[in-house]
Amino acid sequence: MVKLWLKRIVLGLLALLLLAVLGLWFFLRGSLAQLDGKITAAGLSGSVTVARDDHGIPSITGSHRNDVAYATGFVHAQDRFFQMDLLRRMPAGELSELFGEKALETDRIHRLHRFRARAQQAIQAMPADERKLLERYTAGVNDGLNALGSRPFEYGLVGLRPRAWALEDSFLVAWAMYIDLQVTGIGRELARGWLKEHASQEQLAFLLPETSQWDAPLDAASPAAPDAPIPARAPDWWGKEIAKEPATLASAAFVDGVGSNNWAVAGKRSRNGGAIVSDDMHLGIKLPSTWYRVLLQVPSAHGGTRRIVGVSIPGVPAVVAGSNGHVAWGFTNSYGDYIDLVEVGEVKDRPGQVKLPGGWEKPVTHEETILVKGQAAVSMKVRETSLGPIMQSGGRDYAVHWVAHDPKAVNLALRHMEDVDSVKDALALAPKVGMPAQNLVVGDSNGDIGWTISGPLPQRPATPADASYPLSANGSTRGWQGLLPAAAYPSVRNPADGQLVTANSRQLLGAEAAKLGDGGFDLGARAKQARDGLAALGEKTDEQGVYSVMLDDRALFISPWRDRALAVLDAEALQGKPQRAELARLLKDNWNGRASVDSVAYRASRAFMWSLYELLYGGANVELAKLNKDANMRAASSRWPVVLGRLLDEQPAGWLPHAYASWKALQLAALDRTIEHLAKDGKPLASATWGVRNTAAIAHPIAGAVPMLKKWLSVPPDQLPGDSNMPRVAGPAFGQSERMTVTPGREEQGLFNMPGGQSGHPLSPFFLAGHSDWVAGKATPLLPGTATHTLTFVK
Structure with missing residues (x-):
């Protein structure tokens, strides 16, 4: 009897386990998107079709733009609602409601800006037609969410139900991009402020060059190497001893x-006569991908139908980058100076008031409540001045005067790129678009090309103070005031060489450069390599040729660091040092x-440069980390490799740290640190390839919270060629979030790939569709393929 009962118990447990597995399976399957059928939807003006190809890319066709917005919201929600939820919660400081106390510090940082309140105010000021379109998109999102057979699987894992989408949530998605693309400017200003207080003017001029030989501006040739003289002595913090165990080279991850x-x-350089536009926006890469591919067929503002193809961001009813048949466009982050930190003064005899450059004022206090999963809500006070909210750092108070706080920071004007017919039209629209200030590069079917900034720019005085440092409460300047008028935006059209290139570095050297300022421009090596690579395509090229420049992984920037390493690894340095000899x-x-993935030499040369950075700047970085997570010497100036190169070439005695007998000894110490890093845990140096370090670690955000699911919520551990200072940008979880090359009017010949698929659901066949093409750099068609699924909405 005992054996019989044991058998029954075991069978019962197995049956319960099977039921649990089946229940989980049906729960997961229930949150897959509906691909076929007919849905009756309230509020439509006519029918809308969503035809998907075998990669899940939707072609959405309707006779009214608002109907297409509704269907776009529906498919966004069904494929990506959890991603949309994170995109609205992050800038609003509402992640703790999902993830508990571990997200609380992030929420506190972002809640300072009160973006949800700003979004609600912006919605009230919307033009009626744009508000109607957003209302229809929002209705589509909520209908798409509610039409799922079960809530998106992520909510089952966090134990919550999704919250309905609201109009202001779409604007919060845009503010998420402000945080992603501009907020590091706070850390940059703090770092430069600290440096200004711990270095002489001569030392600052040398340590913070404004340009370098790597720059590739649009309005001039590459500038000469910086010529500020090397001062006789270094600052006191220079080369201070830092911990050398373990040699992790953590600083290198920043790039x-x-x-x-x-x-x-x-067009004059294109074989087809039209302009060719190429765009690859680099972002942190997770699953699902940032971008959602889409083709829209909508009524044109000029009559007839217009086809728009490209990428959207879930949460916003517009194509962000793409082609409308007449104009193609793409973006890069402009890294201008869009944030001022203004020191705030207080005295005991003026209680409740603060001192700013404009005088004394009383901040408005807002009580913010942060909901925290599993515990009581947390309250925080935000004090807001006329120049922005007050933050604390290093025992000081600063007003954060950021363009993102302006009422015009976010709007839906980007969607009007659908209707522009020429480069001239696109450049005129750009200043009206509410988005983080981006380099907009456009080309049209007539062969014209152009560049300008899309998004709000701050208007600074005719003779501006250096706003790249924090401003004093007792000074006379309040920093930027108001937004730059559209007519004053800088632009470049149809340059003589027939090409335009931007890659986050300095765009302008002339008089109009001051309109952008320097908010942390990239060094410029990538832009210069792309510019020269594009020029090398010759007098005539095509889409394939222009696309190929995105895959250029030549190590032109790192090559001199290899040469320096070999120069000091002479016979004397190798004597009795077998690991140095192997290196x-x-x-x-x-x-x-x-x-390339099999190159130890590339990885070692790069690590040598970063080892020198840590040995010389490490002491300062320890102090800067106390001010802000984004404050460090590489944020203070991306041109630090140029500074180090000059020092190694000229070897001034006053800049050699006391711990080293010679500049050669310093470099050998950096190489030993590099060896320690590459040969960690006894691994042979020959196994320390670039691919081992540069292995894709792209995963769904839930994978970190539920490690047992990581295998199903991650991409394969692909080894990736490419790096930061070359066109083919690639890191373990950062890189080319999409690659697109297209001539407007010739979209059939357009090329595209991206790291993940359309769906955020691991059981969907579209979850990783196209990923292997992205890894290989294989160009695939921009336009969707033959429809394999059709979903129709009727009124």
């Missing part, structure tokens, strides 16, 4: 987070001039 390329070739051999024999 995995800088990037975006776009360029255009004019020297690998630097000579393993070098192919590229950031």
